[in-house]
Amino acid sequence: MTDQAVDTGGARLSVQAREDGFLGRTRELKGLCADIERAGLDTLSGRKAPRARVLLIAGRPGSGRSALAEELVRQVAHRYPDGVLRARLSEPGGTPVPVERVARDLLTALELPTPPGAAEDELAEALREALAGRRALLLLDDAVDAAQVDALLPDSPESLVVAVSGGPLTGISDVRPCTLGGLDTKSALELLSRHTGSVRITVDPRAAEGLVEECQAQPAALMMAGGWLAARPKAAVADLAKHLHAEGDESGTPLARVFRLAYGSLPAPAARILRLLSLAPAGLVDPHTASALAGCSVSSARTTLDDFVALGLLHALDAPLPQYEVPGCLQPLLKALAESQDRPAELQLARARMLERTVRLLQSCRAITETDSPQAREKLLGMPRSLRFPSPRAAAEWLGVRRPALLASARLAVADGELDTLARRLMSQLVRTMVAHIGTQAAAADLYGLHGLVLDVAERRGLAREQAAALLNLGDLDARTGRTAEALVRFRTALDAGRRANDPYATGRAMESVGGAHLELGDYDRAADWFGRALAQRLARDERADAARLYGRIATAHTYAGRYGEALRGWRAAVAGHRKEGDVAAQARALSELARVQEYAGRPEECLRTCQEAVEWARQAEDQRLQAALHLRTADILEHLGDPAAARLHRATAERMLGEELQEVVTGEEPPEQGPNACEIRSTSAED
Structure with missing residues (x-):
């Protein structure tokens, strides 16, 4: 490790x-x-x-x-x-x-x-x-x-x-x-000399020791004092020590006194940027964040951030891209300054600029992955050069470096409650960008948290359509990780929200997902009932492809319940529906499932004919794995019918097709499309 x-x-x-x-x-x-x-x-x-x-x-x-x-x-x-x-x-x-x-x-x-x-x-x-x-x-x-x-x-x-x-x-x-207390005097003086140079310390050691005493030998205070002296080569160490002593202990801790001195010596634009850094999510700053907060150019923001590092006001992080951290000891001081010197409306505007910049960077980060989309390329070229990424790899690197700050930004935006429109846009773009660069499975934990935030905003604002979308996405993730009972509750709540929003997509998907949850829980009657409700809606809206798929899901529920007659009717309806839609691959898979049920029902001759038909359609669909599985099923049926020679031919054909994959098929592993939840919608919805 x-x-x-x-x-x-x-x-x-x-x-x-x-x-x-x-x-x-x-x-x-x-x-x-x-x-x-x-x-x-x-x-x-x-x-x-x-x-x-x-x-x-x-x-x-x-x-x-x-x-x-x-x-x-x-x-x-x-x-x-x-x-x-x-x-x-x-x-x-x-x-x-x-x-x-x-x-x-x-x-x-x-x-x-x-x-x-x-x-x-x-x-x-x-x-x-x-x-x-x-x-x-x-x-x-x-x-x-x-x-x-x-x-x-x-x-x-x-x-x-x-x-x-x-x-x-x-x-x-x-x-x-x-x-911990303060540093020993020797180490404290050496820390000062790293900023000021050894000469200014050695020519007046008593003054240097006095400065260390005024800072109580605290490293953060000494670093800021050293940065202040380094920026003023002609200033005497004794003058700084006297200035800090004149403020007295009643003016706060040594850290607060040195910070006030350092802050007071900054030009007004730099002082404003420093105050606004208290708004940076997770205390993480990059040039774009500082630029958006202050409303200045990215290049001038980076120069100012580097100046803050030299003054001991920021830490530069060891990262492949420019990244800085606001020291935790300065966070309360910066926050107090921002609240006292900037009006609430100005702070809110700075937050809004930062969120808007983040949204645009996420749009650019996602768009560069869509290399085959003319619309994405056109949108990317329409962005300012400073917001574009030179390559997908650079975009992925930025996403990886900024991930903690991006997630913190979403949490803070939702907690703020005043910028919900921007918060919704931010979360939508962040979800899509993570899926584009990382994938739904790898980013599942982060996506779960983001969908939870979307749900919080939707409930607060009474947005039933977005509430339904968030609940469906959360339910999908719950179902994937085995929390089927929790997923069922979310799907039912999503159905209610979809009905309030009069959203047929959400209600249809919710009904199908409720059926899928019941199927997973082994309640096949309720599963078939809910799939039937979803089917009725699809038929009423003339959504034939989805209707054909739902016929298959109903047939699956009946198969698990042992009702082979109803299962056969369902798969025949699915085959007919896919044939009308011209979906060759789906028709081949439906015929394969029909053959399976015919085998279970004790109809080997019908199963053999269906397998032969399914092989032809699988060949047209260029689904070699399905063809091999069908040849193996055909071989089993032929052996059952007393024709071992023909069975061996079909097994040999399957072996040639699959090679090393044959063992997986023989041990019962099905193609990904053939699982009981094959038709369940599991990807992030474009709705949110």
């Missing part, structure tokens, strides 16, 4: 990015490493430790607690051959990240399945089972409380959990805490 980061609450700096710049904390690192080796309370009492050892690094925001955790992980990672996993447990504003989301992302990092819509307890248990018996290292950053950490602890004493928090994790037994 490789070293992996999990972007739950926001992106993380890479290990390499912090390895080269780490300073001090020698005593703390030594103590933490010793705590790993020290016997726990269970060991001392003669019992085997039931869970992983937990080390806690506690400190105020800006104390360098996350940097220390990363350095510890770097130093001890070689002891844990099963790899390192990282997750952030709180949003930039301090809101706890749901355990369900963290567990899902950790399972994904382990390349294990994560059923969409699974409950928190189920996912947490799956994570513990996955880590049982492994020697893994978990870094859980920005933990809000002990319950978050406790739910994710591996049941493996050979593993290690490093938790980062603002305070104690009361409730977790045998936690080894390490509480």
Whole structure:
């Protein structure tokens, strides 16, 4: 297993990015490493430790607690051959990240399945089972409380959990805490000199030590102080120290005082951009986000973001595309500034610009995959050059890098409640873009969450049509993951919403899906009844292709119930319907199913004739696998009728067609189209 980061609450700096710049904390690192080796309370009492050892690094925001955790992980990672996993447990504003989301992302990092819509307890248990018996290292950053950490602890004493928090994790037994203060003076001075140069520190060491004292040796405050001095080569270190001292302790923490100084020295446009970064979803910023928030060009936004990095106001992330992170310790300060200096309408307008830009980028990201569509190419060429992607690969890379921010943007837009139209457009484009680049199956977990958000907006706004679409999509995902009873409830609710909206597509699809759920649950009578209701609607609307398909679904329900006579009538009606529509492939499959039922009903001669007819249609449809399956069924029938020579010929024909695939057919695996839910609608609807 490789070293992996999990972007739950926001992106993380890479290990390499912090390895080269780490300073001090020698005593703390030594103590933490010793705590790993020290016997726990269970060991001392003669019992085997039931869970992983937990080390806690506690400190105020800006104390360098996350940097220390990363350095510890770097130093001890070689002891844990099963790899390192990282997750952030709180949003930039301090809101706890749901355990369900963290567990899902950790399972994904382990390349294990994560059923969409699974409950928190189920996912947490799956994570513990996955880590049982492994020697893994978990870094859980920005933990809000002990319950978050406790739910994710591996049941493996050979593993290690490093938790980062603002305070104690009361409730977790045998936690080894390490509480951080400031850096030692030597390390603090070296941190300053990295920004200012060594000369300005050595010529006035007392002033430098005074500045360190005013910053209480907190790394974040020192970095901003160093950035302020670096931008002013002629300013004396003593002047900055005196200025901070003059403000006094009553003006806030050292971090707040240095931040106010750095912010106050910015030009008005840059100061406005910095304030508006508090609106960035998940604290993640790229040039497009900053450009949209401030209403400036993308190039000038990137220049400003790079300037913020030099000033210690932003972190540049190790990513293939320009990506920045707003430090968590500055989030509340930026939010307070934005609320005090910008009118609510201005902030809402900035949010709207950001969402609109995101929608257009998603449109461009999806359109570049539609290489065969002239309309898509024309739409793409009509976009500004700054919004276009040079290739599908570049678009997929952007989607991968920005995924945490895009999902956070959707969640924030729905929670805001004032920009529901933009939120609906954003979620629609995000769903379609993910399906285009990742696929429905691979993106199922994210799609489940997005459809849930669509449902929230639809219910809040009374949009029955969108409510029905969201419920159908959620029900489809529930059904795929075996939660058939839950899916049935969603399909019935979707039917009610579709009727309120007078939407025949939604009602027809809902009735068919209700029938499919009953079929899966083994209630064949109700399945046939609901398929019959859907069929009646299709016939009334003269939707012949769908009607032919529903005849087959009704016949399937009767087959499972052992009512072969009704099943035969249903498949004959399906064959006739597909023949009228000219769908050769569907006609061949329906004839194959008709032959199967004839075999079950004890009519071998009829089955043989139907198989021969089905082979001809399968040949016209160029469905070689179906042809082979029909030849095998024909061989079985011929043996039953006492003609083994002819049976051998048909088996040989099937063997030539399939080669290595023959064994799969012989063992009973059916073509994908022939399963009981073959006709169930499972793709993302264009309606949402």
